[in-house]
Amino acid sequence: MPRRVDHDERRRELTAALLRIASTRGLQAVSMREVAAEAGVSLRVVQYYFTDKRTLMASGIAELAGRLDRRVRERAAALGTELEPRAVLEVVLGAILPTDDDSRADQLAWTAYYAAGLTTPADAVDGRYAPDALERWLTGVVARAVEEGRVVADADPRIEVVSLLALTNGLVSSVLGQQRTVDDAQAVVRYRLDRLFRPAAG
Amino acid sequence: MPRRVDHDERRRELTAALLRIASTRGLQAVSMREVAAEAGVSLRVVQYYFTDKRTLMASGIAELAGRLDRRVRERAAALGTELEPRAVLEVVLGAILPTDDDSRADQLAWTAYYAAGLTTPADAVDGRYAPDALERWLTGVVARAVEEGRVVADADPRIEVVSLLALTNGLVSSVLGQQRTVDDAQAVVRYRLDRLFRPAAG
DNA sequence: GATCCTGTGGTACGACTGTATCCTAACGTC
DNA sequence: GACGTTAGGATACAGTCGTACCACAGGATC
Numbered sequence: 001m002p003r004r005v006d007h008d009e010r011r012r013e014l015t016a017a018l019l020r021i022a023s024t025r026g027l028q029a030v031s032m033r034e035v036a037a038e039a040g041v042s043l044r045v046v047q048y049y050f051t052d053k054r055t056l057m058a059s060g061i062a063e064l065a066g067r068l069d070r071r072v073r074e075r076a077a078a079l080g081t082e083l084e085p086r087a088v089l090e091v092v093l094g095a096i097l098p099t100d101d102d103s104r105a106d107q108l109a110w111t112a113y114y115a116a117g118l119t120t121p122a123d124a125v126d127g128r129y130a131p132d133a134l135e136r137w138l139t140g141v142v143a144r145a146v147e148e149g150r151v152v153a154d155a156d157p158r159i160e161v162v163s164l165l166a167l168t169n170g171l172v173s174s175v176l177g178q179q180r181t182v183d184d185a186q187a188v189v190r191y192r193l194d195r196l197f198r199p200a201a202g
Numbered sequence: 203m204p205r206r207v208d209h210d211e212r213r214r215e216l217t218a219a220l221l222r223i224a225s226t227r228g229l230q231a232v233s234m235r236e237v238a239a240e241a242g243v244s245l246r247v248v249q250y251y252f253t254d255k256r257t258l259m260a261s262g263i264a265e266l267a268g269r270l271d272r273r274v275r276e277r278a279a280a281l282g283t284e285l286e287p288r289a290v291l292e293v294v295l296g297a298i299l300p301t302d303d304d305s306r307a308d309q310l311a312w313t314a315y316y317a318a319g320l321t322t323p324a325d326a327v328d329g330r331y332a333p334d335a336l337e338r339w340l341t342g343v344v345a346r347a348v349e350e351g352r353v354v355a356d357a358d359p360r361i362e363v364v365s366l367l368a369l370t371n372g373l374v375s376s377v378l379g380q381q382r383t384v385d386d387a388q389a390v391v392r393y394r395l396d397r398l399f400r401p402a403a404g
Numbered sequence: 405g406a407t408c409c410t411g412t413g414g415t416a417c418g419a420c421t422g423t424a425t426c427c428t429a430a431c432g433t434c
Numbered sequence: 435g436a437c438g439t440t441a442g443g444a445t446a447c448a449g450t451c452g453t454a455c456c457a458c459a460g461g462a463t464c
Contacts, residue, residue: 026321115317119228166372
């Protein structure tokens with residue numbers, strides 16, 4: 001059996017199996033044996049490529065952070081270099097919402113990790129989905145819109161962005177909990193953007 | 203030993219112990235033995251008052267739902283019968299934010315239960331913190347404010363309330379994750395209310 | 405061709421889990 | 435005072451967990 005093996009590739013497969021379990025049966029159902037079974041390999045293989053369970057779990061959150069970040073970045077890049085500030089916000093916030101099965105699964109796993117990290121700061125969220133970087137970028141976008149008079153003049157760019165991100169976060173929760181559809185959530189985001197982006201008033 | 207015992211009282215103590223564990227070490231750390239140890243009783247006692255683990259866990263989420271609901275209701279009642287719509291919103295939304303250690307602990311436990319329920323709908327959130335009832339009530343408050351001209355005329359009461367609740371929910375997450383202080387979160391809520399409640403424009 | 409390293413199967417160990425069972429001390433009821 | 439019920443102590447059992455260890459087959463290297 002022992003061909004020469006691409007370790008990174010193998011780890012990716014195992015991590016994907018882990019995330020599949022986490023998003024369907026929860027982080028609690030993730031054991032080394034379950035990951036092995038989901039990936040169709042023996043327990044020993046999981047042990048071999050991730051010595052610890054801690055290492056395995058860490059790989060899961062890292063992959064997840066990468067995926068979510070990639071989703072936002074790709075959509076942002078897809079809309080060209082210079083688009084209206086409003087379109088930027090709509091696309092970026094829309095990229096956070098769980099619009100298809102894949103992003104829904106990732107958001108479920110993400111939520112599980114986040115909740116676990118709240119009470120077990122050990123394996124807490126590291127990459128953290130770079131909310132600060134995102135927040136700063138969008139704040140710049142809104143600030144520019146204010147200068148150009150496309151937004152109510154007395155709007156505070158930072159707080160507007162913070163509240164938009166928190167709103168989106170809250171909507172993600174309710175969509176995952178099936179108290180709301182994605183379409184409803186998107187409508188709420190658009191409503192907020194409509195009220196923010198108009199030269200006249202607040 | 204066997205005095206006649208108040209079962210409800212005993213169950214409350216055990217449930218409190220469960221929630222203490224859940225809010226500090228996570229739902230994963232909740233076992234029958236741990237609850238017994240936290241409450242200072244033997245395993246048998248936990249078995250006696252909650253036959254199942256399912257029953258025990260269900261008691262936790264029920265107590266939690268009651269506490270959160272009570273918090274909102276108490277604060278709402280404390281501000282008299284007829285206060286400004288804006289004050290109602292500020293108080294109610296403020297009651298959701300984790301402002302002291304107790305409410306923070308409860309929100310942590312709540313988040314843990316919520317996340318668990320997303321992937322294990324079996325013991326899902328039942329009472330659900332009655333978000334629909336809250337949503338309807340606040341929508342009525344905002345609708346009244348619109349009629350009285352205290353709010354921008356073209357505001358949609360329902361979507362305004364939905365977005366305020368989702369925003370608050372998102373802020374709770376970020377406060378629990380210590381990416382933001384409670385004061386910051388309250389400031390964001392006040393900012394949003396400031397912009398909603400002014401006769402002039404949106 | 406001998407040797408070393410890499411990848412994997414199999415299995416075992418101790419800790420912990422939920423649950424079940426047996427036993428008994430103190431009470432209410434008669 | 436006898437007796438059934440209540441409240442709980444103690445222990446056992448089967449299962450699962452992370453981890454450790456042994457064995458070994460197949461390439462790479464010399």
